[in-house]
Amino acid sequence: MPTAVLYDDSSEDLAREVARELGASSFKIQQKLFPDGEQYVRIPQSLSGLSALYITRLYPNQDSGLVRVMLVAEAARGAGAQSFSVAIPYMPYARQDRRFLDGEPVSIDVVLTALRSLGIEHLYVIDIHKPQVLEKYPGFINIRPFRLYADGLRGIEKPVVVSPDLGSLWRARELADALGAEYGYIEKHRDRVTGEVKFSNIEVNVKDRDVIIVDDIISTGGTIVGAARILKEGGARRIYVVATHCLMLGDAEARVMSVVDQLYCSNTVVSKYSRFDVAGLISEHAVSG
Numbered sequence: 001m002p003t004a005v006l007y008d009d010s011s012e013d014l015a016r017e018v019a020r021e022l023g024a025s026s027f028k029i030q031q032k033l034f035p036d037g038e039q040y041v042r043i044p045q046s047l048s049g050l051s052a053l054y055i056t057r058l059y060p061n062q063d064s065g066l067v068r069v070m071l072v073a074e075a076a077r078g079a080g081a082q083s084f085s086v087a088i089p090y091m092p093y094a095r096q097d098r099r100f101l102d103g104e105p106v107s108i109d110v111v112l113t114a115l116r117s118l119g120i121e122h123l124y125v126i127d128i129h130k131p132q133v134l135e136k137y138p139g140f141i142n143i144r145p146f147r148l149y150a151d152g153l154r155g156i157e158k159p160v161v162v163s164p165d166l167g168s169l170w171r172a173r174e175l176a177d178a179l180g181a182e183y184g185y186i187e188k189h190r191d192r193v194t195g196e197v198k199f200s201n202i203e204v205n206v207k208d209r210d211v212i213i214v215d216d217i218i219s220t221g222g223t224i225v226g227a228a229r230i231l232k233e234g235g236a237r238r239i240y241v242v243a244t245h246c247l248m249l250g251d252a253e254a255r256v257m258s259v260v261d262q263l264y265c266s267n268t269v270v271s272k273y274s275r276f277d278v279a280g281l282i283s284e285h286a287v288s289g
């Protein structure tokens with residue numbers, strides 16, 4: 001079935017590239033705000049006989065972005081789409097994937113359940129914080145970008161790939177496997193109330209080695225700064241960082257760049273460090289479903 005790629009102001013670059021790779025048409029949805037702040041969207045042409053793929057970045061302004069996805073999903077159904085899928089490169093609310101403290105919601109479940117209830121056939125996300133959260137939702141797919149990253153990091157000689165915590169060790173393993181490198185992790189503890197992070201042992205030898213730290217998100221930068229410092233204390237030579245979603249809040253950029261040699265991010269969130277283009281990953285998965 002032919003595909004139409006829909007996009008908005010946040011995602012024209014990705015949508016045009018995905019449409020080119022799929023040989024699909026692409027067009028922009030119409031958007032405006034009502035005087036009271038509510039959103040309006042319109043799909044300006046019929047989607048009859050088409051499978052629609054809406055590509056949108058939800059960061060920043062995650063909450064209004066989620067409402068926009070809901071409105072576009074309903075509009076696509078009304079415009080006659082045979083199926084409707086969404087690509088949200090950086091999935092918001094993914095870090096609240098369990099009740100860390102009594103009385104909290106499992107936020108990512110709330111969001112995924114809402115998206116499923118809209119009849120979304122496929123949801124494509126890149127490097128979601130914990131891929132297991134998608135298991136309950138057939139057709140919702142986490143795209144792992146580590147082969148793409150490895151292709152851009154091959155110039156680094158004999159690196160050790162390090163995860164800044166045990167939870168992300170699988171990321172280090174996948175990137176290291178693609179590079180043919182060693183890998184390991186640092187023990188990290190986060191205070192669930194203050195958010196403060198502390199690092200203890202490095203579970204791999206980094207002395208006199210170039211290190212690639214791999215993580216999903218740089219938010220305040222606290223994790224990367226703490227990890228880089230302890231790696232330096234452990235004798236690491238150069239520190240490279242590859243992170244998928246670089247939010248770089250507050251003074252994160254200055255703090256991170258004061259302790260690392262190079263930072264590589266993807267364009268799920270656009271910044272001057274966006275070295276990896278995820279459009280090709282989205283189109284590969286959109287073809288195979």
Ligand code: R5P
Nearest residue numbers: 216217218219220221222223
């Ligand atoms: C945490 O488990 C994530 O994988 C990231 O390490 C974390 O979200 C980064 O946040 P920050 O930059 O604020 O330390």
